[in-house]
Amino acid sequence: MPFPDGTADFRSDTVTRPTSEMIQAMASAPVGDDVYSDDPTVNLLEEESAAVTGKEAAIYVPTGTMGNQLSIMAQTHPGEEVLAHEGSHVRSIEAGAPQALSGVGFRTVIGDGGRIEPEDVERAMSMSGFFPRIGLMVWENTHNLSGGRVIPLDVMEKTSGVARAHGLKIHVDGARIFNAVAASGVPVDRYAAVSDTIQFCFSKGLGAPVGSIVCGPADLISEIRYLRKRLGGGMRQAGVIAAAARVALAGRDRLVEDHALARQLGAAIAEQFPDAIDPSLVETNMVRVQFAALGMEWPEMKARLDGAGIKVNPPLGGGWRIVTHRDVDASDADRLLSILP
Ligand SMILES: Cc1ncc(COP(=O)(O)O)c(C=O)c1O
Structure with a gap:
């Protein structure tokens, strides 16, 4: 489910919002x-x-x-x-x-x-x-x-x-x-x-x-x-x-969908930047990219992300973590790929 303001938020799976089924259950919980x-x-x-x-x-x-x-x-x-x-x-x-x-x-x-x-x-x-x-x-x-x-x-x-x-x-x-x-x-x-x-x-x-x-x-x-x-x-x-x-x-079985999206992202990044990622290490819902191998400084990347309405945390110790979850989809992933150098 996209965020209401159109943002694609890949910072963490903690940004997920309750589904309507959850909200109904909350409203009627004894x-x-x-x-x-x-x-x-x-x-x-x-x-x-x-x-x-x-x-x-x-x-x-x-x-x-x-x-x-x-x-x-x-x-x-x-x-x-x-x-x-x-x-x-x-x-x-x-x-x-x-x-x-x-x-x-x-x-x-x-x-x-x-x-x-x-x-x-x-x-x-x-x-x-x-x-x-x-x-x-x-x-x-x-x-x-x-x-x-x-x-x-x-x-x-x-x-x-x-x-x-x-x-x-x-x-x-x-x-x-x-x-x-x-x-x-x-x-x-x-x-x-x-x-x-x-x-x-x-x-x-x-x-x-x-x-x-x-x-x-x-x-x-x-x-x-x-x-x-x-x-x-x-x-x-x-x-x-x-x-x-x-x-x-x-609903825990649904997590396989997040993993499939992460694999897709990992494979697409590896194709463009073979030194940035070993796609076989994308095992779950996180894609860890060697940021330096993208050939762009963080301030410029941040400006591009902001311009495209995408959120990703800054790299940590050289690794750049992109996280998939139920509130991002394939079109959000394409948007992210389109702003890479
Ligand atoms: C591996 C791991 N353990 C524990 C936590 C802590 O969870 P919380 O943010 O609910 O305190 C996190 C949060 O991201 C985590 O990634």
């Missing part, structure tokens, strides 16, 4: 006070999310950031480190929350496409003595800063097995886990099974206006419920937004 666990719509969403991920329980939270941070807080102690990819969202783009809220640092790994290999865990765990203890390992699938790459299930299983043998807890930042599912065909409960907790977002490609969820064992989710209140995340009649999240979850 609600109650969720801090008393009285909201039937939130309760249904939590039950459905736990069932789909194969976990015992789930808790609805306002954002993916809160879901990740509660999962870290509940599974670490101050002074510990979290083992994660260097480019993980929890470490890089959550405003220093792990350090500020949980008092933890990071032991980082630089693997292709967000991967963490068994030997990375062995290396990290071999540093004993007065090195900080590692309490938790975090996966991110799909991996945002690598351009929406999918971490293969077998990599997650092997590495997580080693991490568990060392006594680590495991969290999956699955903000876009259903993109991984749509791309790989692996059911979400298989990805979730490697973890203690998994967080996923309704408010990205799934299209809901607000909300994420953490799924895991009942005792851990109950502790996270307590900590959510501490952070001010108890939302009362949250069924109003959970209703849209339920519609989003039910």
Whole structure:
């Protein structure tokens, strides 16, 4: 569905707006006070999310950031480190929350496409003595800063097995886990099974206006419920937004369409600028372009984008991320291609 002002917005899948089905569900949602666990719509969403991920329980939270941070807080102690990819969202783009809220640092790994290999865990765990203890390992699938790459299930299983043998807890930042599912065909409960907790977002490609969820064992989710209140995340009649999240979850198979559009864009850019992109790395709804290979400075590109009514975030570390979602279509993609040098 195009934006009312005609803008083509490729900045992120978070810009998606609720569908009319979501708005209808929101308008008629039965609600109650969720801090008393009285909201039937939130309760249904939590039950459905736990069932789909194969976990015992789930808790609805306002954002993916809160879901990740509660999962870290509940599974670490101050002074510990979290083992994660260097480019993980929890470490890089959550405003220093792990350090500020949980008092933890990071032991980082630089693997292709967000991967963490068994030997990375062995290396990290071999540093004993007065090195900080590692309490938790975090996966991110799909991996945002690598351009929406999918971490293969077998990599997650092997590495997580080693991490568990060392006594680590495991969290999956699955903000876009259903993109991984749509791309790989692996059911979400298989990805979730490697973890203690998994967080996923309704408010990205799934299209809901607000909300994420953490799924895991009942005792851990109950502790996270307590900590959510501490952070001010108890939302009362949250069924109003959970209703849209339920519609989003039910419609998750649609993500394949975003992937097809991203592949089309990636292939067209590769044809024109072979050094800018390897189209085989367009695995989900993100197209990551080496900006310098386009042969144009950002200010000029920005002027062209503005002139054509297109929004794309500026390049970050040389990589230019173009994101497809339900509110952009093939004609928007053509418009973007037409302004490239
Ligand atoms: C991989 C990943 N994790 C977590 C988040 C945080 O989600 P939110 O913006 O809802 O806090 C994002 C947001 O873009 C993300 O890309």
